[in-house]
Amino acid sequence: MRPLDWVVLFGWLVFLVSYGLWRGRGSDTVNQFLLAGKTMPWYAMGLSIMATQASAITFISTTGQSYVDGMRFVQFYFGLPVAMVILSATAVPIFHRAKVYTAYEYLEQRFDSRTRLLVTIVFLIQRGLGAGIALSAPAIALSVILGLPFSVTILIMGCMVVLYTTMGGIKAITWADVQQMVVILGSLILALIIAVWKLPSDVSFFDAVRIAGAAGKLNVVTTHFDWNDRYNLWSGLIGGGFLALAYFGTDQSQVQRYLTGKSIAQSRLSLLFNATFKVPVQFFILFLGAIVFVFFVFERPPLLFHPVEMKRVEQQAGQTGIQDRFNQAFEERQGAARRFKDASVPEARAAALRDFQSAQKGLDSARKEALGLAHDNDTNYIFLTFVTKYLPVGVVGLVIGVIFTAAMSAISGEINSLATVTVIDIYKRHFRTDVSDRHYLIASRVATAFWGIYATVFASVVRGFGALIEAVNLVGSLFYGSMLGVFVLAFFVKRCGPKGAFVGVLAGEAAILVMTRLTSAYLWYNVVGCIVTIAVGRLVSSLTKESIQK
Amino acid sequence: MTEEDEPPPVLRSWAQVYTFILVYLACLIGLFYAFTVHFAP
Numbered sequence: 001m002r003p004l005d006w007v008v009l010f011g012w013l014v015f016l017v018s019y020g021l022w023r024g025r026g027s028d029t030v031n032q033f034l035l036a037g038k039t040m041p042w043y044a045m046g047l048s049i050m051a052t053q054a055s056a057i058t059f060i061s062t063t064g065q066s067y068v069d070g071m072r073f074v075q076f077y078f079g080l081p082v083a084m085v086i087l088s089a090t091a092v093p094i095f096h097r098a099k100v101y102t103a104y105e106y107l108e109q110r111f112d113s114r115t116r117l118l119v120t121i122v123f124l125i126q127r128g129l130g131a132g133i134a135l136s137a138p139a140i141a142l143s144v145i146l147g148l149p150f151s152v153t154i155l156i157m158g159c160m161v162v163l164y165t166t167m168g169g170i171k172a173i174t175w176a177d178v179q180q181m182v183v184i185l186g187s188l189i190l191a192l193i194i195a196v197w198k199l200p201s202d203v204s205f206f207d208a209v210r211i212a213g214a215a216g217k218l219n220v221v222t223t224h225f226d227w228n229d230r231y232n233l234w235s236g237l238i239g240g241g242f243l244a245l246a247y248f249g250t251d252q253s254q255v256q257r258y259l260t261g262k263s264i265a266q267s268r269l270s271l272l273f274n275a276t277f278k279v280p281v282q283f284f285i286l287f288l289g290a291i292v293f294v295f296f297v298f299e300r301p302p303l304l305f306h307p308v309e310m311k312r313v314e315q316q317a318g319q320t321g322i323q324d325r326f327n328q329a330f331e332e333r334q335g336a337a338r339r340f341k342d343a344s345v346p347e348a349r350a351a352a353l354r355d356f357q358s359a360q361k362g363l364d365s366a367r368k369e370a371l372g373l374a375h376d377n378d379t380n381y382i383f384l385t386f387v388t389k390y391l392p393v394g395v396v397g398l399v400i401g402v403i404f405t406a407a408m409s410a411i412s413g414e415i416n417s418l419a420t421v422t423v424i425d426i427y428k429r430h431f432r433t434d435v436s437d438r439h440y441l442i443a444s445r446v447a448t449a450f451w452g453i454y455a456t457v458f459a460s461v462v463r464g465f466g467a468l469i470e471a472v473n474l475v476g477s478l479f480y481g482s483m484l485g486v487f488v489l490a491f492f493v494k495r496c497g498p499k500g501a502f503v504g505v506l507a508g509e510a511a512i513l514v515m516t517r518l519t520s521a522y523l524w525y526n527v528v529g530c531i532v533t534i535a536v537g538r539l540v541s542s543l544t545k546e547s548i549q550k
Numbered sequence: 551m552t553e554e555d556e557p558p559p560v561l562r563s564w565a566q567v568y569t570f571i572l573v574y575l576a577c578l579i580g581l582f583y584a585f586t587v588h589f590a591p
Contacts, residue, residue: 081571089564263556272571
């Protein structure tokens with residue numbers, strides 16, 4: 001990072017926090033602080049929902065995942081549009097009619113306070129764990145790349161998040177997200193243009209796409225069914241659909257976004273905006289990762305992208321052999337790529353492809369050996385290395401700044417929802433049931449500050465948790481199935497009462513725990529957890545002959 | 551007209567909007583499949 005990059009980085013951070021605070025002014029009632037007075041337009045909610053998911057994950061992990069594993073991760077999002085349609089038709093009008101602050105309030109209206117409390121606790125555990133991971137992993141990566149101590153990076157992020165979420169509430173968060181999402185998309189487009197522009201002059205954009213295809217990086221859709229394969233068409237449509245239903249239908253961090261809508265129509269449009277654009281945006285981000293891969297076909301990449309781990313590997317005796325084999329395989333792969341793009345007859349192309357794949361195996365094997373000696377994940381450093389080493393001065397600062405604020409955006413939404421649930425579902429419901437609006441406003445600000453500080457401290461403890469995006473989704477999938485199941489019971493199963501719902505949630509969680517022993521394909525946990533919760537809930541209600549819907 | 555009856559800004563009903571989204575998704579997956587097959591090694 002050069003001086004201009006630091007200026008741009010801090011300028012962007014100060015601008016975004018100030019902008020959020022300015023837009024969040026006037027949040028002086030609980031309704032304003034937690035639901036923005038229900039005044040938000042659809043495009044602000046839609047972009048905010050997208051920004052919360054985009055997070056630092058988008059930059060750091062998704063592009064790296066495409067570099068390593070190809071584009072098949074996009075299938076994870078195939079179920080999302082279907083989920084958005086279902087939620088627009090069902091959950092949005094139900095929550096609006098119920099006039100609730102949190103999704104869990106509705107569970108008491110439909111079942112009882114015990115079920116509401118159980119699901120509230122499940123949410124607080126799940127979201128509390130997720131908040132730490134979402135802040136920790138990008139902070140580790142950024143501290144390594146910027147050469148800043150980890151504690152300083154975490155502290156900068158934590159302080160800024162606590163400042164604007166505590167002062168401005170959801171309005172500040174939403175408008176900061178809008179600004180940020182626009183800059184995120186702009187930065188990604190810029191990164192793609194620069195990656196293509198930095199290719200050798202004899203390699204065109206179409207050559208790059210063909211080489212990415214030859215390397216197996218453009219494997220967007222895989223139709224075969226494999227229970228243990230995390231990403232294929234079926235796990236994406238079914239497992240991803242269930243995960244999206246649970247995330248957007250039962251997770252307060254998302255429900256709260258569309259509860260800020262002026263009307264049912266505005267809330268529906270915000271979800272349908274995501275249904276339309278989420279998959280193409282993810283495709284684009286993964287495509288960028290594939291192009292970065294091609295860039296490194298012609299520009300020698302480091303053996304490991306993680307600079308600290310790379311030094312550790314270099315220092316180990318006898319490792320020069322790995323580097324030599326890596327260098328040789330790189331030269332062979334580059335030569336094969338050139339022959340592949342220049343081949344005019346199918347036989348020559350097939351021969352070049354064979355050479356390319358053989359050299360790629362050599363590179364992968366050397367990297368695997370080096371990764372075996374490393375102590376930290378390397379995927380999260382691929383795109384960061386590309387950004388810091390190859391983007392022009394100024395742009396580096398902007399992209400790093402956007403990654404900072406992307407991590408902060410995810411956290412701000414999470415701590416805001418954690419605070420809302422703490423105040424509305426725990427404090428107001430069980431401790432101080434009838435005090436002034438001002439009292440609850442202060443409680444909301446205190447709870448926001450508490451969760452912000454908790455996330456910062458927790459993030460400093462949980463260092464490194466595999467590839468960031470998978471860790472976040474994995475934690476979610478341990479709880480979402482049963483949460484979705486209880487909401488399905490509430491919305492659609494009239495003959496289910498409070499006992500059934502309560503036991504159903506516990507059974508769903510037990511089923512998910514069993515699933516973790518059977519398969520690591522976590523998208524299926526959501527399906528099984530949901531089905532078990534519904535089945536057990538319905539069965540218990542029948543057996544106990546409890547009263548039907550209130 | 552109740553809040554729930556508010557029509558979408560495009561197309562005539564919410565059902566039509568939902569159908570459009572699902573057809574759009576099917577087309578997108580179809581395009582991605584063709585892309586995968588075309589560039590497969």
